[in-house]
Amino acid sequence: MIFNQIFDAINIGLVILDRDLKVQKWNRWMEVHSGITEEKIIGSPIFETFPNLNNPKFQRSCKSVFSFGNFGFFSQKLHHYLFPFKSTSYFESTFEYMQQNCVMGPLRDENNFIQNLFIYIQDVTEVAVYEHKLVELNLKDGLTGIFNRRYFEVKLREEFGRCKRYGGELSLVMFDIDFFKKVNDGYGHQCGDFVLKSVSSRISSIIRNVDYLFRYGGEEFCCMLPETKFDGAMQAAERFRNAVMEMENNFNQAIIKITISLGVAGLNDEVGSAEVFIQKADEALYRAKREGRNRVMPMS
DSSP, rough: HHHHHHHHHSEEEEEEEEETOOOEEOHHHHHHHOOOOOOHHHSBBEEEEHHGSHHHHHHHHHHHHHHHOOOOOEOOHHOOOSSOBOOOSSSOOOBBOOOOEEEEEEEEEETSEEEEEEEEEOOOOHHHHHHHHHHHHBBBBBBTTOHHHHHHHHHHHHHHHHHHHHOOOOEEEEEEETTTTHHHHHHHHHHHHHHHHHHHHHHHHHHHOOEEEEETTTEEEEEEEOOOOOOHHHHHHHHHHHHTTTTTTEEEEEOOOOOEEEEEEOTTTTTSSHHHHHHHHHHHHHHHHHHSSSSSSOOO
């Protein structure tokens, strides 16, 4: 009697299965989050209600519990969840399902024989959301929402090393907003922020899923194009230039037209390090600015 009250009162899910993996106990927490009452599920194989559990990992873990009395652990970081319950996060979350840490273990009778196994399910969605946001803060620029310079340096070294070891193409497009100081001086820094976000959003909408857009600093950006030859990067840069030039940035009923200058660098045998690669793209960018702005220049 007391055991049953505790079983239903605790704020974790508890399930007990017999050796045929039929449900013997299903506590109140499981009822609330699954929408399935204990009366409905008791005596039925767990796979009937949750076919996603009918997989080699779960079956091996159950067998190990009954055969050897081992414990099984299902970490949220590796498995995300066992039971596909709707996310319970009160904060904005990208998780469709509740994130769970789960443990499976043996239940022995008076003769020390393992008759049943238990599974307890802990909701760790809030922790997972918080960790996800911390990761984003380290990778993303707070204003524009695109990747930041810190992640650019990490990702460039990773892609550069991959290409040098295994071969492959890699290109960089560096660009910045022409006369950006005039935007800030003429319309205010809020308008400047609005323009930075508009440019980031527009370029993000036209790059491929495999490309990376970074805010390099101030009004300067960099787009990394994996598996893209130099000629293809030049074409992409021209698309970026036209897309931004055609934008109409409506800020407080004022239409602000802007342009960007771009420099393109492609990986070749003369580029011996990631730092040199950035330098080549940066030099091309500043040559574009010196020669009149609103143009694409190749690396020398």
